[in-house]
Amino acid sequence: MARHAHRFNSWGGKHHPWDQDDRISALLLERLGVDRVESHMILESGAITVDGEGTLITTEQCLLNRNRNSGLSRAGIEAELKARLGVTKVIWLPYGGLEDRETDGHVDGVAAFTAPGKVLIQLPDDPGHPDYARMRANKSVLEASTDAAGRPFELIELPQSAFVEVAGDLVEVGYLNFYVANGAVVVPVAGVEADEKALAVIGAAFPGRTVVGVKTPVIAYGGGGVHCITQQIPAAGEALRAAPTTSSRPRSDRRPVHRPHRCRDHPGSRTKLILTKISVRKSLYMSRRQTLQTAILATVGGALSACGTPVTRAGTTTAAAQKDPAAKAAEWRMPDETHPHDLTFMSWPTELIWESDTAGVRRDIAGIARAIADFEPVVLLANPKDVKSAQRACGSGVEVVPIPVDDLWMRDIGPTFVLGQKGIAGVDFNFNGWGDKQEHSRDKDVAREILTMERVSRIQAPIVAEGGSIEVDGAGTLMATESSLINDNRNPGKTRKDIERALKETVGATTVIWVKGVKGKDITDYHIDALARFSEPGVVVISTPPEDAPRDVWTAAYDQARKVLSTAVDARGKRLELVELPEPGDIGRRGEGFLASYVNYYVVNGGVVLPRFGDRKADKDAAVIVRDLYPKREIVQVPVDTLGEGGGGIHCSTQQMPKRS
Structure with a gap:
């Protein structure tokens, strides 16, 4: 098993410094004893979703942003994704979430494979929602596309996210930012009536798995969800759904031929919960970072009491x-x-x-x-x-x-x-x-x-x-x-x-x-x-x-x-x-x-x-x-x-x- 270490630049240089976070992939791989395959491209895992059979979905809003790979064209980015992750088809959605300015619209907030050929999409049903038109544009792209096997997609619509108040601000909790574990799906919820409908839709999309709702308004306030703060290690002994891809490269080329990147529901041996993401990635602004710390303080009883000065709530x-x-x-x-x-x-x-x-x-x-x-x-x-x-x-x-x-x-x-x-x-x-x-x-x-x-x-x-x-x-x-x-x-x-x-x-x-x-x-x-x-x-x-x-x-x-x-x-x-x-x-x-x-x-x-x-x-x-x-x-x-x-x-x-x- 090999693991790719793509470069990280704090979502386009939004937070300084980020040199320690850029080293996390290499440090984890070294500790785990896993081979490391270096990539020159800047990429966050939340920017892509794959079906494990050669299809990858991403957003133009994120990966075509010059704050990450200004020297790479769309074709160059696509070629790198195919070479490093073993995918054969890349589908570009125009939009991520409007509010997701920290990541520039990661796909893991708007679309996710539940199985090959099946995509769960965020589709607000309220015309007043800021993503109403944007998510329908994404849907149109998927309806006109096929996967790597030539199949049209079956689209599963997830209703509007829930809005709750955190520290005086109205915060959107995105149900689609769930995490698939062995035998279960962990879903961010808001503690409101709309949670039940969302859990039912996700449960139907993953038959045979237990659906667990976890209240995450504070993490949502920082701009993310359960999927953003987790990273799975797939079980090396499990066979992939598709056979390994072949390559025309001569044997003298030492770069390995990679099997397709796993879908979210591939069996995993372990889950790495990188808690630093809550305070680094998901603290959108200094005022929000401090308010996030304040909210966490109220939850865990003062463990972060030295993290910052109090801040006046937005208004x-x-x-x-x-x-x-x-x-x-x-x-x-x-x-x-x-x-x-x-x-x-x-x-x-x-x-x-x-x-x-x-x-x-x-x-x-x-x-x-x-x-x-x-x-x-x-x-x-x-x-x-x-x-x-x-x-x-x-x-x-x-x-x-x-x-x-x-x-x-x-x-x-x-x-x-x-x-x-x-x-x-x-x-x-x-x-x-x-x-x-x-x-x-x-x-x-x-x-x-x-x-x-x-x-x-x-x-x-x-x-x-x-x-x-x-x-x-x-x-x-x-x-x-x-x-x-x-x-x-x-x-x-x-x-x-x-x-x-x-x-x-x-x-x-x-x-x-x-x-x-x-x-x-x-x-x-x-x-x-x-x-x-x-x-x-x-x-x-x-x-x-x-x-x-x-x-x-x-x-x-x-x-x-x-x-x-x-x-x-x-x-x-x-x-x-x-x-x-x-x-x-x-x-x-x-x-x-x-x-x-x-x-x-x-x-x-x-x-x-x-x-x-x-x-x-x-x-x-x-x-x-x-x-x-x-x-x-x-x-x-x-x-x-x-x-x-x-x-x-x-x-x-x-x-x-x-x-x-």
Whole structure:
């Protein structure tokens, strides 16, 4: 018997350090005296399910994610699975669970073989369930597929998972993450009425085995179930259902010819319960990790009492309720955009807003999403009826989720994330359509929807603002335009002092630098992210109009901003260095509201996504300047021809979710 030791990188580098976990396979195999077959591919066992006769099922959401095997194509991953596990057919489901962001959608939460030709699938029956459409897409793939023996699949549907409250959060307990032991099936349950139906379905799928339900809400809170925290060692003396595969390799090739990887129900000699997975893999975020420890403490009587500080449960906090603004500022801080990201949120344009320009702007958004997905995960919100078309346009590297939206401007409608000792929270700036200039009945709820989906605490700001109306250096300094925020269409009756206090309370700024801006000439009232950005603390990149630009409100705003910024000091008491980023001049015929600003770029993990306007010299010069500002990042330029006509750009259409410190 041999055991494969695939590489482990903490589900795409989500937790540091992970070097000890990467060694676990080798250490266990050495202790057990089992031959080790090394694989260069990064893989977790929960990412695959096999029938023991040559068929393997996995998810595109997980294995095609560049955070694991960026140098391997889909064909390369499939070839490695076949070579190492003895499978002959790989079936790719598009989705794992929407909430399974830690593993990027492991298949062991959505599908499992019960026998060759038989697959148990998660299929929520409630249209309001976040995985309702996604799991039906998986079902369609399986219905159109056959296994390695050419048989169509018999699909067994498992009803909706149970939802229970743990530490103040609503947690989904996935019944499908069960574990098959000798003569038994151990199933995670929630202690609710729905458990009985799920146990009956699983029992019928495994006749002759005892079905045992184990309450696992705390483990579910960490993001997993029984299958995630176990690993079987198959009995070496048991014959596999299929004969060993043959190989055309010459005998001089020392790599062994492997028999098919076992199905879950293959007889096992022992089960290894790797308890470290509960605290390492399944602690999604620092706040969740600490709450998980607290919940376990209540269960086992204090065995983990030294594991961490208590944490406030997730929920909604009103920043105005804080009596001490300084304490609030110290509690939460908005990091700068160069801080590592967990992922990027985007939104799919709608015909309601874009009308005849819909096709063009969707091409732009899809191009931006694909470019970002080369560096980090992308989650794109789309109206349910647009999910399929958005997925086709953006490709499998982008996750599309069905959440109602009006428009694409995620920077403004999404939450602004902040970090602190309690982990991560999201500021909801009460989006009102840039002062009721545009329909926003759906967009006003997007920040709340995202925070609910991510199980991140919501801080409701005491003012109306948008993400694009503020720019921070991550070290206490914030820039903003008076035209956007000190405006009765957003904050009637509030003074500059009131708004400044609110910004300090919500995003942790200690110094606010105001420039005048322009009221009433564009939909945003001149957001700062189209004018000036921090590339690092102390360095401001400013969008500079051509020398021959006509004198108008925009050039006047630039002159005023430059004058203010050239004399301003940051939170450290240091003068700012200004770097000019010239705007393009030769861009052909554009609408009056076209945003021709390179400053509206977006910084991603390892790169910068920069607009390309078609002015070859200006495009090239902009790339050189930005490359000098971010010397360790790859510069990628994408066209924004239609997007710019809407008055925005790449930064406007994106919103980062930072990694927890």
